[in-house]
Amino acid sequence: MHPFSTLTLGIFVAGYITARWDLVTRLYELAIFAWDYGVVSRAAKGFAVLTFVFLAVFIPVQRLATLEANLHPRSPGSGDRSSWLATPPLSVMPEHDGLMRVFWPADLPRSNLKGVVVGWRNSALDVFVVAILDEVEPRNVESALKLGTLFRNAPHPVSRIYELCGQSSLYVLGLSNTPETVEVDPSWVRVTTGPGHRVPSVSCARASSIQIILFERPLPGRMQYISLNPIALALGDKQDSFRNYFSESGEEEEEKQERLNKKKKQQLVEKLKDHSVIRHVPSAKERALAKIVNQMNWAWELEKLIQKNVSRIGTRPKRSLSVSERVVESATTMRDMALVWLWDLMVVYALPIIRRTFVMGLICHRIAAEMMLRVLEWRARPRYAALKDISATAQQVEIRLQQFCYWPMQYVTLRLRKNDWESVTTSHPDYIRFYNSLWLVANDVIIGIALGSYIIDNSDWVAEEISRLLSTYTVEALQSSISWLMGWPAGLKLNTELAEFLGDLFLWVIDYWSSCIETLHPALPHIVSIIGFSSFAGASMPIALLSDLLSILTIHIYSFYLASARIFHWQLNILISLFHLFRGKKHNVLRNRIDSCDYDLDQLLVGTILFTLLFYLLPTVVVFYLNFAIARMAIISLKAVFDTMLSCLNHFPLFALMLRIKDPRRLPGGIRFELRDTQDFRIAFRDPPRQLPSTSVIYLKSTPLNFKAMFHQYFQMGNRIRKHYLSPRVLLCLLTGKFVPPLNRKNLYSLQYSMLPARRAGVMEMWDAVNSLPGPKRRAMPIYVPALANGKRIPSNYGGGRSRSYA
């Protein structure tokens, strides 16, 4: 009861009591009289006796009677039943194979009342139940559906429903809980349901067998939905453009191999097609599946809308409000009016200013970002590496800027979602992507602040530690290993002169490098504090900076590796060609093969002597080469660790994981069917008024996205790294002293770009998009002001219905 009416009632009662006080005193005296003469105890005794009789006699008798009645079922109108059974099978034959498919929402309210089943008719025997309207005439429902009365007060255009559900209108599908005596259209279904039955029993004159497919309706308000294909957490358009880009910029060996394999498989698949002799033409029922999934997504919202308008069917109740109701009505609306007035004030004056400044700030930011991005992407020549391909920091900055550029666009698309029905599911992946990236950035910043404040507080200690690590591992360790190699390592008798020459050369360079680092030493605390401050922009920033710092500070190892690899490679090549000479063969460059060749004696002699010399010098060079190759590999793996951390910070599907735990139905990964036993289903309808057709009960469930699909991108990246570094080709490169190319940065970062569109929207595009946003809706009057009152204010959603359109 409404508080105001309660108050009114209270005042009325109080007033009445004060006015007729003598009546109250009379009643009081009567009560005392009754108590004195034992009326109460006698009444209680009588009540107890009657209760006992009821419990002991009437209830058992009633139970027995129902049991007996169930043992011998007898339909209410047995006379009519025979005529009903006799006529329909003659007039309507089951169509095709007589399979009827009924999609039934498992969470539809079940009641014993007579009702009309309303829903979509996808084909003659393929129906989709949307709602059951209780206690209405089917004829009235039909006319209401034709006139669109049931969609009155729809918040959004109704045509959108028909468009997405793929049907032109809702139909009356049948009757529920009607006795057999009622003659119905042969294409209609008869449904028996009730609070006790979990599964409705369905029959139709035209169907010989029935599939009842029960499903839980996804709640559009909570953004749940069902889909046939797994939800895509990455942006789809990315992959192809990325591939194209690669094929332009010279694809790698394994990529080519992969492509060839794919082509071969494609051919096999084409061949397999020839093996199916008869092509099965999909029937209407089979093609309808995608449409039906859409209808399931719409089922909840549609049912709510229809049930809201049920009262409009048939004769409209015409009753004007009574005086007291009107008083209550206007009193409650007073408060709402004041709220609406305040809201209007804010919308008209404060909001546009805030909005305008925000948009201006956004656009300025976008322009600055555009300039930075141009710098980062600038290439001297089309094939040259841009800044972002070289440095992890530049890459990180670029990703963040791209994200900042993309957010407003994403936000605009998400805002436009509000102007549509909630059941439109196309933007749900966008929503997840948007909040995932927002959350990741927030997380990144939080971790970054913690990390940054730690680094800044302890900058001296951190700098000390870094310089210690540098001197231990990149200078002293190298020096000791080189001096170890110079003096017959592990009993291996190397060529002393060559070893000393090479060792002295490298040691001298290392000395020079260590003096460079020494000069850098005083500046190190500043660098560390800069890194610390950068981490307020996110923990990924110091990691990227560290990764870059690592590559700069170990540049000497890189150059040693290059030099020794080059020497080793030359020597190996010379050895191979001299070995051919030794055998009296030579490599024919023109035909790329080994030809025999007649060498002169002096050629052979000199060649053999050189071969021997070089062969004995080879171990010395190999040892040095191996030393630097191992150091280089260690640095590459360290950088791989940094890159992995970066990709975790930038791309981890945090929001998706949270959703998977909180509400798995928001992450659909396909559908699944479960066949239920029909045994208990038949028992539930122990007294079948008619022979039920053979029925199978199937539950349709939405399977949540599995974790493997969530981390699909990570698996892909891991695969790519594994293919690149753990392939026999790399081993061969290492053995022959060829340069092992590092994995392309772009390739590695394809993961992170999968969250961003292939082409970022320009400044003007963003300006248009931001300005296209509809302003905050002026909240419509929450009340229906009767047109009679003074005929001035009629709210926009005036539908002529109930007094309150907004509950």
Add this chain to the structure above:
Amino acid sequence: MLTTPPHLYIRRPSPTTAEFTVTTCPPLTIPLRLALLALLTLRITVVLSVIIALYAQFASPPPPPPPNRTTTTTILSHLSTASLLDALLALQTSPPGQSITRLASALPASVLALACAGLLYAGLLLRLHTTESVLVLRGLGIQIQTSSHTAGAGGSARFIPTAKIQDVLINEAFKGFEVRYYLVVVVEGEEDVVVVFPRLLPGRRIVEAVWRGVRGCLYEPGEGGRKDGGVER
């Protein structure tokens, strides 16, 4: 005794819907139930002994049994960590517990940890029976289900709509040194065919029966030439 060679169950509530299940689980008779019960107790013992061994090896050396036994024992006091540790200690000091402790102390820590992990996996997670099924719904499609190896995870299910099914056929392949017949669903627009019963790979008789059932159930009988039998190779 606990498992049988794969055999077929068919559930068919209406002619247009059928579920073919191939399982290694024999029908549940009384001896089998008893055997399963024994297996369960064996598993529990294995898990308990693993816990004792781990406790003996990695927790602190067993303190002397606490003399101050509380006299008032309620259900709640049994559930506290202290009482649980007490129970563990009591188990450990019992004769089998002591022999386990001795065994655990004889092994090096890494070997013990590996062995314990293996035993825990076998005792807690390993599933005895494999069940795979295919559900055929006319007008909707085929669904292929496989139970997982471990007890915790539910199996995987894959639904293929009829519109995407290009063909259902029986193929043969080498597996080790034998030839196996297997049922295959060819999905349009996909590179790999989908194998039905991928883990059990039942014998030819079962596969043929399922193939006929799937063909009869999936398509409307009006289409000629579909049901004329013969195994496609």
